[in-house]
Amino acid sequence: MRDTQHQPGALFYDPAADKVGEYQDRSGPYAMLRPVGGGREWQADPATLRPATAEERLSAGVRAANRRARTDAPFLVGIGTPRPPAPEPDCAECADLASRRESARATHDYSAETDANVLLRGHREREHRE
Template structure:
């Protein structure tokens, strides 16, 4: 008596002894099973008769490898803002600073980044000329 091969469900994590990898079962294509790496990536073909459900340890290992890969390939965080790259703060009591800060806020309200940047430049120039410490 022959046993019928186990039917795998899409999304099920299976161990492929041919590659020594755990993959997410996608579907069958002809006589081959298609598996995708945990966390995404290029699918590979496997012998469906050799596949078995992944153990808890194998699933955990595959998940950790996927997270590590995603962490290593993520773009680095931007450097922290230093004081020179922060928008200038108006000097309290200065009408010119208040007017330029208001101009900047108006530009922000309408998402005009160019006008916002211009107001910051003018405010820095004004502060450099009028409010030197």
């Protein structure tokens, strides 16, 4: 593959690794590729690389999104949903529900985190109306 085709960010299929990566740069005789969505770079033989097909690009993007969903689930909070409610100062019940929410978040129990948010929101509406 000629150097004019190596553009940073371009997606290439590496048959030796059997995966698609974003071209980063050259390092000696190797092309440096990074997984779509980020991760550890790997070295590839530039002569064997080919541009990724539309299907390969889509598949790599879906894998990256799935990987983010498994590791960064809190990024889903706030997408089409209201922000988590804030506890009122000096309210024991608010503090308890916020504590439950934080414990659930720390253990990646997103169902319990959502439950605590619903309970806290309801408590705030009943007890702390302005």
